[in-house]
Amino acid sequence: MAVALGIDLGTTNSVAAIATPTGVEFILGPRGERVHPSVVAFPASGGVVVGQDAKRFRLTEPHHVIHSAKRFIGQNIRAPLVQLAMTGIRYKVVEGPNQQPIVVVRDRRMTMPEISSHVLLHLKRCAERQLGTQVKDAVITVPANFTDAQRQATKEAGRLAGLEVMRLINEPTSAALAYGFGKDKQQLIAVFDFGGGTFDVSILRLNGEVFEVLASDGDFFLGGDDLDRTLAEVLAAECNRVLRIDPRPHAALMMKLMMGAEAIKCHLSENDSAEGEIDGLDMPNGTTGKLPFSVTRKQFEDLVNGYVSRTIEVTRQVLTAAGLVPSQIADVLCVGGSTRIPLVRERLAELFRKEPNNQINPDEVVSQGAAIQAGSLTNTLVSSGMGARDAVATTGHTTLVGMGAQPGPGNTQPPPMAPPQGMLKRPILMDVNPATLAIQTAGGFTERLLDKNAPIPIEKIRVFTTARDNQTRVEIDCCRGENRKYAENEPLGTLLLENLAAQRRGELKIEVSFRVDSDGILHVRATDQASGAAQEAHLQVLGAPVAEEP
Amino acid sequence: MSARSDVLLWANRIVNKGSVAPHHLLEIREGAGLDEAQAAFHKVAKMAHPDLHRASLNPEELEVVTSAYAKVAGAYQELRMMRMQTTKLPRTNLKPPTYAPVNKMPDAGMPSGDVKPGVPAGPASAMSSKAIVYYRKAEQALRRGDLRGAVLQIKMAIAADPMSGFLRSALSEVESEIAKGG
Numbered sequence: 001m002a003v004a005l006g007i008d009l010g011t012t013n014s015v016a017a018i019a020t021p022t023g024v025e026f027i028l029g030p031r032g033e034r035v036h037p038s039v040v041a042f043p044a045s046g047g048v049v050v051g052q053d054a055k056r057f058r059l060t061e062p063h064h065v066i067h068s069a070k071r072f073i074g075q076n077i078r079a080p081l082v083q084l085a086m087t088g089i090r091y092k093v094v095e096g097p098n099q100q101p102i103v104v105v106r107d108r109r110m111t112m113p114e115i116s117s118h119v120l121l122h123l124k125r126c127a128e129r130q131l132g133t134q135v136k137d138a139v140i141t142v143p144a145n146f147t148d149a150q151r152q153a154t155k156e157a158g159r160l161a162g163l164e165v166m167r168l169i170n171e172p173t174s175a176a177l178a179y180g181f182g183k184d185k186q187q188l189i190a191v192f193d194f195g196g197g198t199f200d201v202s203i204l205r206l207n208g209e210v211f212e213v214l215a216s217d218g219d220f221f222l223g224g225d226d227l228d229r230t231l232a233e234v235l236a237a238e239c240n241r242v243l244r245i246d247p248r249p250h251a252a253l254m255m256k257l258m259m260g261a262e263a264i265k266c267h268l269s270e271n272d273s274a275e276g277e278i279d280g281l282d283m284p285n286g287t288t289g290k291l292p293f294s295v296t297r298k299q300f301e302d303l304v305n306g307y308v309s310r311t312i313e314v315t316r317q318v319l320t321a322a323g324l325v326p327s328q329i330a331d332v333l334c335v336g337g338s339t340r341i342p343l344v345r346e347r348l349a350e351l352f353r354k355e356p357n358n359q360i361n362p363d364e365v366v367s368q369g370a371a372i373q374a375g376s377l378t379n380t381l382v383s384s385g386m387g388a389r390d391a392v393a394t395t396g397h398t399t400l401v402g403m404g405a406q407p408g409p410g411n412t413q414p415p416p417m418a419p420p421q422g423m424l425k426r427p428i429l430m431d432v433n434p435a436t437l438a439i440q441t442a443g444g445f446t447e448r449l450l451d452k453n454a455p456i457p458i459e460k461i462r463v464f465t466t467a468r469d470n471q472t473r474v475e476i477d478c479c480r481g482e483n484r485k486y487a488e489n490e491p492l493g494t495l496l497l498e499n500l501a502a503q504r505r506g507e508l509k510i511e512v513s514f515r516v517d518s519d520g521i522l523h524v525r526a527t528d529q530a531s532g533a534a535q536e537a538h539l540q541v542l543g544a545p546v547a548e549e550p
Numbered sequence: 551m552s553a554r555s556d557v558l559l560w561a562n563r564i565v566n567k568g569s570v571a572p573h574h575l576l577e578i579r580e581g582a583g584l585d586e587a588q589a590a591f592h593k594v595a596k597m598a599h600p601d602l603h604r605a606s607l608n609p610e611e612l613e614v615v616t617s618a619y620a621k622v623a624g625a626y627q628e629l630r631m632m633r634m635q636t637t638k639l640p641r642t643n644l645k646p647p648t649y650a651p652v653n654k655m656p657d658a659g660m661p662s663g664d665v666k667p668g669v670p671a672g673p674a675s676a677m678s679s680k681a682i683v684y685y686r687k688a689e690q691a692l693r694r695g696d697l698r699g700a701v702l703q704i705k706m707a708i709a710a711d712p713m714s715g716f717l718r719s720a721l722s723e724v725e726s727e728i729a730k731g732g
Contacts, residue, residue: 167601210592244695323634379605428599454627455591457600459620461569515620518600 004137004166004378005127006370008174009116009154011070011197011223012337014038015367016123018131019375024178024368027127035363036126040118041065042105050122058259062090062251064105066115068225071197073112074146074153077101081221088229090251113153117160124161138163139374141366143198144170144216145434147480148492148522155519166377168519171195172202173213173431174369175335179360180206181372181427187330188214190319192348192356193366194311195336197223201315203322203329209425213432215322215453217314224265224338227304231261234303235278235293243281243289250284260293268297269340301343312347321453332356335365376426430455433516440477440486449514452482459515463529470502474510478524497526554606557598561618572625584633591626594619681711688720697728 005027008015013035016027026034029051041054042064049057057065071085076099086093096102096111103110120138127135142154151168158165169177172191179189185206192201200218204211235257240246247253260278267274279290301308319326332348334356339345348356375381433454438446439462449460464474474497481489500508509529516522564575573580576590600616607615684707691699704721711717 166604207592210595212588212592241692377601377604426602428595428601430595430599450624451627451631455623457616457620458623458627459617460624517616 002137002378002380003127003131003133003135004139004374004380005123005135005163006174006367006372006374007120007123007138007140008171008367008370009070009119009140009142009157010038010195011068011225012038013196013363014119014123015364016127017364017367017371018127019371019381021381024371026364026367027123027130029126036119036123037067038070038116038119039065039067040069040115042108048118050118058255059252062255063092066091066103066105068197069103069112069115069119071221072101073116073157074150075101075112076149085221088225090255113157113160116154116157120157120161120163124163136162136164137166137374137378139167139169139370139377140165141171141174141370142168142520143193143218143220144172144200144202144213144432145198145218145220146170146520147435148520151519151521155521167373168521169370169373169429170200170202170213170216170431170434170520171366172200172216172335173204173211173429174367174373175333175360175365176202176204176206176211177369177372177427177429178365179331179333179357179369180211181369184208188324188328189331189333190315190329190352191333191335192311192315192339193218193335194338194344195223196338197221197225199223199311199314199336199338201311201318203318203324210428210430212430212455213453214324215318216432216434217318217321217452219310219314222307222310224262224336226307227265227338227341228258228261230303230307231265231295231300232257235261235291238293239281239291243283243291245283245285245289247281253281253283256281257291260291264293264295265300265341268295268300269342272297297342304341304343308341308343308347311344312351315348315351326352333360333365334358335360335362337363372427373429381426431518431520432456433458434520435480436482437492437514437516437522438479438481438486438489440479444486445484446479446486446489450516454516456516456520457518459513461511461513464497464510464512465506466500466503466508467505469505471505471508472500472502473498474500476512492522495524495526500528553597554603557603557615558607558611560598561615564618564621565614572628575622575625576629582629584630587626587629587633591622594622598622678711678714681707681714681717683707684710685717685720688724692724697724700724701728 003018006017006019014037015035017024018027028034029036031052033052036051037055039051039054039058041049041057041061043049043057043061044064054065058067068085068089072082072093075082077083077093077095078099082101092104093101094104096109101112103112103115120140124135138158140154140158142151146154154168155165172193175191175193176189186208187206189204189206190201191204193199198218198220199222200216202216203214205214232254236247236254239257247257256278264274273294273296275294277290277292279288281289281291283289319329329352332352332354334345334348339356339362345356372381433450433452433456436448436452437450438448441447449462450458464476466474476495476497477486478492478495479486479489480492483489495512497510500510511527511529513525513527514522515525567575571580573582576587576594578586578590582590598615598619600612600619603612603615684703688700688703688707691697691703701721701724704717704724708714708717708721
């Protein structure tokens with residue numbers, strides 16, 4: 001029986017799981033851990049180290065430890081926010097072909113999908129060891145506001161890891177699936193996903209087995225890392241003041257302060273103040289120093305308040321886009337480690353006038369949804385032929401919410417309200433297009449083709465014609481964004497139709513279909529209506545993965 | 551199996567409709583409301599969402615179903631936009647993110663100093679603009695390691711803004727540093 005993996009490929013951590021007839025089983029790391037750091041190290045001793053073990057090299061070889069690759073995958077390196085993100089890393093990133101970011105470690109040059117593929121391969125191997133079978137298929141989750149290029153790059157990472165990526169699903173949608181699957185709910189929910197490196201929020205309508213995303217938005221460069229960095233900057237200033245050393249130019253020292261900041265942040269989620277000292281600071285002058293600190297929760301909250309306010313602001317905007325007011329939302333799901341911060345939960349409670357749901361595990365729920373979707377796509381979720389899988393359903397096994405209702409092969413006593421065996425309906429995910437796609441029209445304006453928040457897969461067909469006699473070539477500029485002015489949006493690339501039959505102007509009719517598939521990836525196809533000859537028009541998205549020339 | 555042939559019949563019907571009004575593709579009456587459109591679309595999704603047919607249809611058949619579904623999705627979106635605009639919902643247009651660096655730590659035991667050159671430092675909002683000039687000089691003195699010079703500048707700043715608690719705590723901190731023999 002084919003086993004399909006659900007993978008939450010996160011900025012800081014990744015989690016993988018599979019769905020079994022009785023629940024979701026997590027894939028464990030070498031030390032039995034469910035959460036695998038998305039860290040890839042290329043230590044001086046050779047080889048590639050991934051996950052928990054890779055983290056150890058952060059202090060000794062900060063330049064050879066690649067973390068937060070998700071912040072760069074599928075990005076145009078020249079984008080201002082990418083440049084900003086580059087100030088927060090200690091490894092080297094340079095510009096490669098098609099303006100994609102390339103990691104340079106010693107003499108090796110690697111694309112971001114290659115880096116992420118190491119994380120995926122690690123998960124695949126852990127799964128194969130745990131399940132005792134080959135794993136080929138996977139569903140990978142991505143932030144709801146991931147762009148076309150980022151999605152393509154994530155699929156590429158899966159392919160490099162030897163996985164057949166059946167589907168990319170959006171993280172908030174995945175969380176909603178884990179929350180509502182098998183429960184036959186009729187309600188509106190909000191999913192607030194504030195992770196290590198990204199933030200997004202989605203509003204969904206649950207209608208039995210249908211999970212319809214009504215609106216979704218987010219901020220790609222906002223996450224727990226930013227909170228750590230803000231606190232680390234204060235620690236850096238403190239280091240400068242107390243120890244008379246500006247740590248900012250020193251990678252290892254800054255990394256140590258970042259790690260200190262992360263620990264302080266986590267401590268403050270449980271306690272009102274954090275006091276102590278960061279020791280073992282290797283100073284540039286060869287000595288070892290220690291930095292005392294004392295931070296109250298209030299001080300930390302004042303420090304990160306701007307970021308938290310931004311997330312609440314986006315949440316309000318998404319509600320408006322869905323045509324709803326906060327009181328209509330029946331439940332608020334918190335996803336991602338940063339939602340553990342009490343201030344975040346307080347602000348959410350204030351907005352929705354109800355406490356966010358605290359039944360779900362913010363680190364694991366996304367991978368649970370991915371596992372359910374993977375099981376559904378391979379048709380293994382509801383079939384009864386998976387009894388053998390029970391043999392390994394031991395460690396890391398969590399009963400799915402509502403799935404306990406489904407009787408397993410040996411279970412003769414279905415709980416009350418249980419759907420009859422085999423009647424558990426396969427979930428239908430109606431995800432949305434992450435950004436408006438438009439084309440340039442005369443005068444530098446845009447014409448919207450596919451709206452943001454439109455259900456996917458979706459297709460729009462437009463007929464184009466020539467403007468001059470004997471024109472054999474038509475160029476269509478495509479962009480992503482909401483602005484009416486073409487130049488104000490993010491250019492996607494130019495669609496080129498060549499070798500057209502020479503005719504008088506306006507006589508040639510070219511039908512162009514713009515389709516966003518279920519993975520949120522744009523496909524463009526042009527057909528000459530007279531001849532019926534189709535040509536796949538090529539739209540090279542800047543920042544998308546392309547092979548490096550040797 | 552009938553579900554399979556049902557969905558193929560439906561898909562061929564939709565694909566062959568050409569470009570028609572959205573309500574024809576959703577197969578609802580003209581002028582139907584948002585709820586009706588949504589119900590119709592959910593019904594289509596339950597029957598024809600391509601994910602449901604991944605395993606049972608061959609690639610060509612699946613492509614026909616996907617095309618039909620995508621076409622109906624486009625029609626649903628068009629209707630939805632029309633209905634939402636008529637109910638006069640405020641249009642959303644997300645502004646680009648603004649990252650106001652929040653360096654301020656009120657009543658903090660550790661003034662944040664100037665961590666980011668060029669960015670207004672945190673204490674700015676904690677004192678008057680005249681005091682800031684002196685405070686900046688105090689920072690420069692601190693960076694040189696000149697604690698006594700810093701004390702002088704902070705005292706000047708306090709003279710300019712006697713109400714600033716931030717400056718007073720900064721002063722006592724530097725003074726205690728001197729007392730420690732720094």
